[in-house]
Amino acid sequence: MSALLKRASRALPWIAALALLALVLGAVPLRDAAVFLSRLDMADILVLLAANGLVLLVLSGRWWILLRGRGHTIPYLTLAGYRLAAFGVTYLTPGPQFGGEPVQVYLPEKLNGVPRHSAITAVALDKSLELLVNFGVLLGAVALAIDAGMITGQLRQEAVALSVTLLALPVAFLAALWFGRSPLSALLSPVRRPPLPTRWHQSAANLQRSLHDGETQGGALLRKHPRTVVAALGISLLAWAGMLAEYWLALHLLGLELAPVQTLALMMAGRLAYLAALPAGLGALEASQVLMLGAMGVDPAAGISISLLIRARDLLVALVGLWWGARLVRRAHRHPESASLPDRLPAVSTHSHLITRRRPLMTTKNRWLIGLALIAVLVLMAGCQPPVVPVPPAGQPAAITQEPVEEPVTVTLAYNRFLNTSFTDAPAPIAVIRAEVEKQYPNIEVQLNLMPDTINGMREALAVWITAEDPTVDIYGMDMPWVLEFGQAGWAQPLNDLVPSLDEDFIPAGVDVFSYQGQHLGVPFWSSISGTFYRKDLLEAAGFEPPATYDDMRAIAEAIMAENPDMSGFVWPGTKDEALVMHWSEFLLGFGGQYFDEAGNCAMNSPEGVAALTYVVDLIDSGVSPREVTAWAGEEARSRFVEGNAVFLRSNHDIATWLDDPARSAVAGKWAVMPNPAQPDGQPMGATGGFAFAMNPYTDSPDAAAKVLQVIASEPVQKGFAMAWGPVQYYNGLYEDPEVLAANPNADTIQPLLETATARPPSTRYAELSDIVQEEIHSAITGIKPVAEALDSMCQRIDALQQ
DSSP: OHHHHHHHHHHHHHHHHHHHHHHHHHHSOHHHHHHHHTTOOHHHHHHHHHHHHHHHHHHHHHHHHHHHHTTOOOOHHHHHHHHHHHHHHHHTSSSSSOSOHHHHHHHHHHHHOOOHHHHHHHHHHHHHHHHHHHHHHHHHHHHHHHHTTSSOHHHHHHHHHHHHHHHHHHHHHHHHHHTTOOHHHHHTHHHHSTTSOHHHHHHHHHHHHHHHHHHHHHHHHHHHOHHHHHHHHHHHHHHHHHHHHHHHHHHHHTTOOOOHHHHHHHHHHHHHHTTSSSGGGTTHHHHHHHHHHHHTTSOTHHHHHHHHHHHHHHHHHHHHHHHHHHHHHHHHHTOSSSOOGGGTOTTSOTTGGGGOSSSOSSOHHHHHHHHHHHHHHHHHHHHTSOOOOOOOSTTOOOOOOOOOOOSOEEEEEEEOGGGGOOSSSSOOHHHHHHHHHHHHOTTEEEEEEEOOSSHHHHHHHHHHHHHTTOTTOSEEEEEGGGHHHHHHHTOSOOOTTTOTHHHHHBOHHHHHTTEETTEEOOEEEEEEEEEEEEEHHHHHHHTOOOOSSHHHHHHHHHHHHHHOTTOEEEEOOOSSSHHHHHHHHHHHHHTTOOSBOTTSOBOTTSHHHHHHHHHHHHHHHHTSSOGGGGGOOHHHHHHHHHTTOEEEEEEEGGGHHHHTOTTTOTTTTSEEEEOOOOOTTSOOOEEEEEEEEEEOTTOSOHHHHHHHHHHHTSHHHHHHHHHHHOSOOOBTTGGGOHHHHHHOTTGGGGHHHHTTEEOOOOOTTHHHHHHHHHHHHHHHHTTSSOHHHHHHHHHHHHHHHHO
16 A cells, blocks of 8 residues: 555656646647747757757856866766756656756766765755856846836735745855855754664765765855855856847747847746646646746747747757766766765655666666657657648649538637727627627638737738648738738738628728738728827816927826826837837827938938937836836736826727726726827827738638638628727728717717828838837837937838838
8 A cells, every 4th residue: 555655646746747738738729839830940950959958068067167176077078968867867856956966976976986075065056056046037037027017016026025035045055054054964863863764764864974074065165265156156147148048049930029028037937837846847837838928918829839849858858868877877887986876865866766776777667758758759849840731732822712611610710819808898809700600601610819919929920821821820810011011922812802892891991901902902800090098187187288299298297297106107018019110100200200201211310200219218217108118018008097007198099998998997087088299390190000801822711711701891790899899990881880889989089080190101021121110119218229329220221121
């Protein structure tokens, strides 16, 4: 019975890990993760493995320096091999990144004659400095995330408390060594006492003596050779820089472009997952990446893809480490000197049997686990290859047939989570679409493929799918500025013959903006115009009229903030996304600037442009706009205003319904909206935007996709959008419907904004132009570049792009 319980206790962590992993994978379809992994080719994988190899080599430097500090010089690559073997044991040991330390003590003692107390000293200091730097970086990451507005409210205090507590552990241990204490050996004192069996009692006594000697020497090393410790810390920081670069490279190759603070936060979440008492953090790693990316507005499937990539890499390294460790242990068994360490240190590791004299590392008992891990690595590596899908001949779109769809078929519609959101009591648009499709075509099921909230993330995902001629999605949301690019590339199936009601039922201008060379590429479902929302109650109480100029707006904001210190003056989305291009356009034209001069050259670095961007930077530096706006997408800015914590908000008009919902808004009845301000020589400008649903030319269900688009173009669905989201749709007569008017009592407030409607910078290569504007404007508002330098760089790059 005791043997059975012992086996059950060993299996429990694996059961818990597999259950958590199954839960995460059940929430995110693996096929969605495969889309990200398919972006990798074998060259990318080799580059990532090479980068990881360099990081492992650097990490060995800290241990090597500490051993040298004790007077023991072991060849660097030999020591790196020992560390690799220890990693193989650590990775498969349930618990917080411990387990391979006995290997690091045993191999130098047995193969290089390092006294045990010296080996223990080096390993204990190596692990302590590793934890010190890890938790120090964690605390720094938490501070950066708080500064960027990624961690707020009660979570802020909890994150800081956890980080400080973790950092205090290695600091306390090193401080104890410095003052001549032996904390680890002191912890073993109770273990030495009866009623332990004599053999275990003696082993615990031996272990305590070895630890005490090691800790004593460690304290002496800290006091007498501080340069050695400082050098080891430097190696740790260098290794961390390498790990961060490797992680950024992996994200980049998967098509994920995150801000530096987001990359650091995501990586730290993964590192913390390994602290869970689960083998290799199984399940915890996947959950951490999915939850963090979801919170950042990125497709959660990307979290599974990066987790699988990390998992495959670490399993491969662990297998190599176990194989190499087996060779080293066999060599150590032939060594004529002292008995093997584990016989005398039975309590050091739950995996001490892996390195005993009597049972070699690669025992029959463990081969099933190694084999299973190897199979997992091969499967994951195979998943990184582009999926094999039935597609038409290269360069040819799928033929559109008009044969009726009789068999059950699923049409996948790709858009962000807002399609499943309603700002009123009306059903969410996706529910309306599904209901109407089921009514007209019972055999067609509409499946929502959630995409990132960010415009850049949506476009990158679509670009990968369509350039690969991948039928993963049948219908997708297309942003207005993409029309020219997608039309030229043939990324959207023309709809003139497939959805003929577009010309009959929609306002021509609304259809034309989603057309290319006379071909309609999308069914419009949402359009937008930007304006400035403000707290009319606060302005009236302070005796202010709505501002006409930007200077007026800043003065009003500062005056109200002086009376309300917790209030933000002006909030807007400043993260590196398409919204930043829209708002930059509004500031630029509002200060009298222009996009291009008469010769077609970029003119955004004119004196007016410099004045506009300087104003924006000053808003942040002065605190009128909170510094975290540079990391905010639209929802974060809107939430600050809706919660009643901001005076002015730059946003699209479609939030009007949300603002007046007393159940979700603290400013219901207290707000108003106006055209964006302008300086005396500028023009009020509201950037236009909008989305339409387009058809993937490589869909494997073209007839069913066309039927779904016809349903989306119908009055019931267009009305559903208006009821759930508010204006604006382009469907004729929609805003004469009594129900629509009742659901949109603020529809009349949009008319003044429409009079300022202006397009974003025009370009035949808009996606690249947008990326340039985002990068340079963001570099200025975050302080990376001076204003003039950022604008000059932007115009140079845009002019080169336009040539």
